[in-house]
Amino acid sequence: VTVTEGRGGLTALTVDTARCRAEVYLHGAHVTAWQPAGQSPVLWMSEASAFAADQPIRGGIPVCAPWFGTGRDGDKAPAHGWFRVSPWQLTGAEDNDGTVRLTLHLDGAAAGHPGIEADYVVGFGDELTLELTVTTAEDLVLEEAFHTYLAVGDIEQVTVEGLDGCSYVDKAPGGSPDNTQSGDVTFTGETDRVYAHTGSARVVDPANGRAITLAKAGSGATVVWNPWTAKAAAMPDFGDDEWPGMVCLEAVNALAGAVELAAGGQHTLQATYSVTAL
Numbered sequence: 049v050t051v052t053e054g055r056g057g058l059t060a061l062t063v064d065t066a067r068c069r070a071e072v073y074l075h076g077a078h079v080t081a082w083q084p085a086g087q088s089p090v091l092w093m094s095e096a097s098a099f100a101a102d103q104p105i106r107g108g109i110p111v112c113a114p115w116f117g118t119g120r121d122g123d124k125a126p127a128h129g130w131f132r133v134s135p136w137q138l139t140g141a142e143d144n145d146g147t148v149r150l151t152l153h154l155d156g157a158a159a160g161h162p163g164i165e166a167d168y169v170v171g172f173g174d175e176l177t178l179e180l181t182v183t184t185a186e187d188l189v190l191e192e193a194f195h196t197y198l199a200v201g202d203i204e205q206v207t208v209e210g211l212d213g214c215s216y217v218d219k220a221p222g223g224s225p226d227n228t229q230s231g232d233v234t235f236t237g238e239t240d241r242v243y244a245h246t247g248s249a250r251v252v253d254p255a256n257g258r259a260i261t262l263a264k265a266g267s268g269a270t271v272v273w274n275p276w277t278a279k280a281a282a283m284p285d286f287g288d289d290e291w292p293g294m295v296c297l298e299a300v301n302a303l304a305g306a307v308e309l310a311a312g313g314q315h316t317l318q319a320t321y322s323v324t325a326l
C-alpha cells in the first residue's frame with residue numbers, strides 16, 4: 049500500500065497488486081476505486097465529486113453511519129451521518145498473496161462524537177470485502193450502510209436479481225412506504241428503495257457483459273438507487289449526464305431494520321462484492 053496526497057490534498061492509500069488496483073481515502077474511510085485484474089473499474093466515481101474535509105465524496109463506497117438518510121436534528125445534522133465526513137486512521141495493512149487487507153479506525157471523540165468507535169477492514173483482491181464494527185459506550189439505535197456506487201454500461205438495460213418478494217419503502221417522489229417487489233428490479237425513472245429482510249443480490253449489466261454480486265452478513269436491508277435526470281441535475285457534486293452509468297447496491301441497516309445496541313455493545317456489518325462474466 050502506498051500513502052499519497054490525493055485530490056483536494058486528502059490522504060489516499062493506493063493498492064496495486066497482481067489481483068487488483070484500488071484506492072481508499074482516510075477522509076470517511078472512503079473506497080474510491082477497485083478494479084480486479086482483467087476488469088474495467090467496478091466502482092463508479094462522479095467527475096464532479098468534491099474532495100474536501102467537510103464534504104462527502106460522490107461515488108465509490110461512502111460509509112454511512114450512525115444514521116441513514118436525512119432529517120436528523122431538523123436536517124442540521126449531516127445526511128447519512130458523520131462517519132463519511134470524518135478523518136480515519138490507518139491501523140493495519142497486510143498483503144496475503146496479492147490480497148491486501150487494510151484496517152482503519154474512527155475515534156468518535158476526535159470527530160466530536162465521544163462514545164462511538166469504529167473499525168473497518170477492507171480487503172482488496174479478486175473480490176472486495178468490507179467489515180465495519182461499530183462500538184458504543186451508550187445505548188444507540190444504529191443505522192448504517194455501505195452506500196456502494198457500481199459502474200454499469202447502461203442503467204436502462206440493468207436488472208437487479210435477488211429481491212423478488214421483498215417488501216420495500218419507496219423513497220422516490222410519489223413513492224409509498226409499503227410495496228412488494230415482483231421479479232427483478234428494472235429502471236425506468238428515479239429509483240430509491242429500501243428493501244427489508246434481504247439476502248444477497250446481483251446487478252446484471254449486459255452492456256458490460258458482467259454481473260456484480262453483493263453477499264452480506266449483519267445486514268437486514270438492501271438499498272437500490274439511481275437518481276435519474278432531475279435528481280442528478282439537482283446535485284452539485286453529480287454530473288447532469290452521469291446517471292446512466294451507475295447504480296447503487298447497498299448493504300444496509302435502517303428504518304425498521306435499525307440495530308439497537310445497549311451501552312458497551314457492538315455490531316458488525318459485512319459485505320462482499322464479486323464480479324462474474326455473463
Ligand SMILES: O=P(O)(O)OC[C@H]1O[C@](O)(CO)[C@@H](O)[C@H]1O
Pocket residue numbers: 104117127128195219240271273296298
Ligand atoms: O446525496 P447523499 O446524501 O449522498 O444521498 C444520496 C442518496 O442516498 C439515498 O439515500 C440512497 O441511498 C437517496 O435517498 C439519495 O439521497
